[in-house]
Amino acid sequence: MLDTPYRQLYRAYLLPRWPRLALLAALLLGITGLELLNPQIVRYFIDTAQAGGAVSVLVRAAALFLGVALLGQAVRVAETYVAENLGWSATNALRGDLAAHCLDLDLSFHHAHTPGELIERIDGDVTALANFFSRFVIQVIGSGLLLLGALALLLREDWRAGALLLAFSVMALIVMSRARSMGARYALAARAASAALFGFLEERLAGLIDIQAVGARDYVLYQLRGHLRELFQHGRASMLAGSALYGATESIFTIATAAVLALGVYLYHAGAMSVGAVYLIVQYTAMLRQPVRQLTRQARDFQNASASITRVQQLYAVPRSLVDGTGRDLPDGPLAVEFQQVSFAYAVDAPGNPAEVPGGAERVLHGVSFRVPPGTVLGVLGRTGSGKTTIARLLCRLDDPTEGAVLVGGRDVRDLRLADLHRRVGLVTQEVQIFGASVRDNLTLFRPSIPDEQIVRALAELGLGAWYLALPDGLDTELAPGGQGLSAGEAQLLAFARVFLRDPAVVVLDEASSRLDAVTERQVERAVDRLLAGRTGIIIAHRLATVRRADAILILEDGQIVEEGPREALARDPRSRFASLLQTGLLEVRA
Amino acid sequence: MTTLPTWRFIWRLIRREPGVFALALLCAVATFGLPVPLGLILRAFFDTLTGQAPAGVGIGALIALFVATEVGSTTISLGLSFCWGTFRYSSLALLRHNLLRAALRGHAVCALTASPGAALSRFRDDVDEVVESIDAWIDFFGRVIIVMAALVIMLRLDALITLAVFLPIIVVVTIVNLARNRLVSYRQQSRAALARVTGFLGDLFAATLALKAASATPHAVARLRVLGEARRRAALKDSLFAAAVDGVNSNMVNLGTGAILLLAAHAMRAGQFTVGDFALFVTYLEAVTWFGDEIARWLVGYRQAGVSLERLTALVPGATTYDLAAHTSLNVRRPVPSAPPHSGGPARAAQRLARLDVTGLTYRYPGTTKGIVGIDLGVTRGSFVVVTGRIGAGKTTLLHALLGLLPAQAGAISWNGKVVVDPAAFFGPPRSAFTPQAPRLFSGTLRDNILLGTPEDDVITNALYAAALERDVAALERGSETVVGPRGVRLSGGQIQRAAAARMFVRAPDLYVFDDLSSALDVETERVLWDRLFARPGTTCLAVSHRRAVLQRADRIVVLKEGQVVAAGPLAELLTTCAEMQRLWAGEVEPATSLSE
Secondary structure (H helix, E strand, O other), X not given: OOOHHHHHHHHHXXXXXXXXXXXXXXXXXXXXXXXXXXXXXXXXXXXXXXXXXXXXXXXXHHHHHHHHHHHHHXXXXXXXXXXHHHHHHHHHHHHHHHHHHHHHOOHHHHHHOOHHHXXXXXXXXXXXXXXXXXXXXXXHHHXXXXXXXHHHHHHHHOHHHHHHHHHHHHHHHHHHHHHXXXXXXXXXXXXXXXXXXXXXXHHHXXXXXXXHHOOXXXXXXXXXXXXXXXXXXXXXXXXXXXXXXXXXXXXXXXXXXXXXHHHHHHHHHOOOOOHHHHHHHHHHHHHHHXXXXXXXXXXXXXXXXXXXXXXXXXXXXXXXXXXXXXXXXXXXXXXXXXXXXXXXXXXXXXXXXOOOOOOOOXXXXXXXXEEEOOOOEEEXXXXXXXXXXXXXXXXOOOOOXXXXXXXXXXXXXXXXXXXXXXXXXXXXXXXXXXXXXXXXXXXXXXXXXXXXXXXXXXXXXXXXXXXXXXXOOHHHOEOOHHHOOOOHHXXXXXXXXXXXXXXXXXXXXXXXXXXOOHHHHHHHHHHHHHHHOOOEEEEEEXXXXXXHHOOEEEEEEXXXXXXXXXXXXXXXXXXXXXXXXXXXXXXOOOO | OOOOOHHHHHHHHHHHOHHHHHHHHHHHHHHHOOHHHHHHHHHHHHHHHHOOOOOOOOHHHHHXXXXXXXXXXXXXXHHHHHHHHHHHHHHHHHHHHHHHHHHHHOOHHHOOOOOHHHHHHHHHHHHHHHHHHHHHHHHHHHHHHHHHHHHHHHHHHOXXXXXXXXXXXXXXXXXXXXXXXHHHHHHHHHHHHHHHHHHHHHHHHHOHHHHHHOOOHHHHHHHHHHHHHHHHHHHXXXXXXXXXXXXXXHHHHHHHHHHHHHHHHHHHHOOOOOHHHHHHHHHHHHHHHHHHHHHHHHHHHHHHHHHHHHHHHHHOOOOOHHHHHOOOOOOOOOOOOOOOOOOOOOOOHHHOOOEEEEEEEEEEOOXXXXXXXXXXXXXXXXXXXXXXXXXXXXXXXXXXXXXXXXXXXXXXXXXXXXXXXXXXXXXXXXOEEEEOOOOOXXXXXXXXXHHXXXXXXXXXXXXXXXXXXXXXXXXXXXXXXOEOOHHHOOOOHHHHHHHHHXXXXXXXXXXXXXXOHHHOOOHHHHHHHHHHXXXXXXXXXXXXXXXXXXXXXXXXXXXXXXXXXXXXXXXXXXXXXXHXXXXXXXXXXXXXXXXXX
């Protein structure tokens, strides 16, 4: 029954936890045994009472029964604990591994999948597997054991009773698994109707202004009634189907019980069975319902889990194209940056080819060459889509060039170990991502080894000293996810501090202050100066003020360099594009 | 009195569907009542078998009776599902419909007190909570009758065992299940831990680039694992507690059986307590145990329903429980949809805009000094009025308060000299239509988004042209039938903005209101849009803008500063008399020309 993917997951995430798995199996055996034991005690009690046995014997039997019941309760709670614990440990490990895998995938993968979608695949699908991990095999075995145990004890009592109930159990399993797949259809339709309704509602609740703006209230309510009708029809049908399914099993077991009662009468009168034994087989018959239901339910869960497992495997199967280098570490001190005939194109079949690449023109950079000497600053200008951002990404080796080479400190970035490259090349982007975590974690990006004094010093140097002093819990202050409560300037400075803390030799500012208004931008300038001091810098910008401090200027258009030279020389040359830009003060239309 | 007590609210829902509700109650009694005859049949069976107390009928007849009772009860349980299903989904539909209607009737900008995501959970979970509490009433009612009957039968058989075993069980199970309240707090902790994990995952994938560029992914994943550990502990506590409570429920039958055996040992040996009696007591045990569970569910559910009702009315300011329970015909039971509503036709001549006047309009955001104060404004038919000012001057607030999207705190709005009492209900087609600064589209086709229920299809081509969207639509694979995706993600910001403008044009209102088109449109596209708008004779338009091209077109400009009108008049006049206008005109730092142009 278990295909390779399941076995792989079991081997990777359950087998290493075998002691707990073994404990779980033991507890389950205990539960099954205790459940099968109790009817035997009742039967002994009844037969002893009927035969006029001693009261003390009866009382002892009753006390034993109570003891077994209490023990059963305790074992069951323990089983829940161990199973849940196992399920969570295993799925947590899987979640972590999957998240790490996804983070390592190429940027093109992240362009194609929204964070919401990845949350659903890493958390939603894995959670759907939790039950599969912790309970599936255990419960299938447990239910099977209970079923077989009850049948075996029945056979021991009387082979005819055993055979009869074996036949009924098999029949019930077949009928129920058939009926369940029918019921699943109704449940699926109801779930789809419910998802459609809430999807509809969420959008409308977010668009109340738009609805009122064009007087579409009545129409929206009319649409809502359509969704409500769908949910009514499918929801009720699914409820009825569920209840019919329940009724079908009940009916099978009603007939089984009636047959057992008749058989009991016959055997009792034939002297082959005591009244206690008749009571016992009625009890065991009732007991069979639970494992039969459990087994068919597990069959359905198994189907659900299969879909999740398939999606998890698909995610794991996405390959990563960047291979970490193995070369030596970069030398200390400022480093030169050089692009040698670099071209870059998105692979045509790359999922989620970014929309900024218009139809078919997937080439983003074309034979770009330039060199930034150590300790100098290059300003890169160009409109959206000209390939500016790709320069930053290639330099940080978030993508590899299709042709040519990117050199840092005279060494091809593909030969360097990524961790070493990223220690020496810092990137600040336009979007500042703030985590719902402490200020410290936001600055160190969860690196544990950076001392607090160093963080505080970095904040002070970048002009966040006053901000830091106002934090209620210092570096432990929790920031709201998405940076709520931070001004745009503060968020930008925090991003600078992240890079500053790592003391890189090369700093790349990719449109780093484009979201700031003019006043805030001036506040940030000092921090930029501090950040660039003694470092090689590449400033990618659409505002001229931002490249004021650049030693050289490079203007990109459609992935090619259209102008390049020392800033002051270009500014003086009236025929240069840079000079005319300086004159009009205008640069580009933001897309 | 503006709020109904929970029970009266529930009573209103019941009165809306009295037939199915009554039937559901009857079916519940018959379904849950099954153990009563069943116990009696089993007792007669065993007593006849052992010959201790032969019943009047043969043992074969007893078995037949057993089958008939079971099958009858199963059949009736189908009826219960049908009746309860009808009542449940009909009530859910009513509450959700009435809640959205209340939200749509309010002032759209502040119609909800929670974010759309949080509001959605009230539409889903709190509405569910209220309706599910009624299920507990039905089950409780069904069980209370059979438990009474079972207790009477058992008391007559053996009063001691009945009182010593069954009453404590009811009390214990009720108390234990009331402890489920504790469960709620464990569940909340567990949900909070879950939210931290998914929130962090979201942060991770939003910040992938920053993490990769800093080689920080291993550290971030380590943090994810720490959060996962916290979640494991919270979830364990939650499920352990639930398992303990559930265990009491399911194990009570075993404990009760043991107690009966203990107490009956003497009587059974003496033949005063038969095997049949024992079978009957054990059969009733389960029903009685469930009763304790039901009492707790009923009590907890009732209180929960009250809390949920409060959350529902708190979601929509001004909505009352009366609004929620209002009997509305939804026709959800009819399998075919009813005809779409007919939106209002062209304005009657008497109502057509001649002039719109605003005096003393005031709205301050609660707890702040931000907003607008004492705004006077006039728009005459065929004129173009532009509101301008710095960021935060109150331009958008003015439009919102005028159109009833925000509740004005003072001032008057009059349409052709007649005072508008309820702007939220008054403004809208055919009188006015509005394009917000950041419009939203809905999942579905572009065409459906533009029409939003407007019946005539042929208007759409003209509207697309008027909104300068016709070339974009032609370039789309499926034209106006293109599915725009959730919130219109498949379109660019500028396309969404123009689709919202097209939404206005299909309605051909008397008054067009635009909030700053420039944030998403480049100069050229915006110019085309204005050209086409004013090519329509007699167009009246009120717009917020800071673009020179728009200001030059305006018949009249209203300059706002810190929520107040500092000047109003034609551009030429303002440029000589109004310092703020001069600053705005000169300081217009607008990225206008492309580098490649």
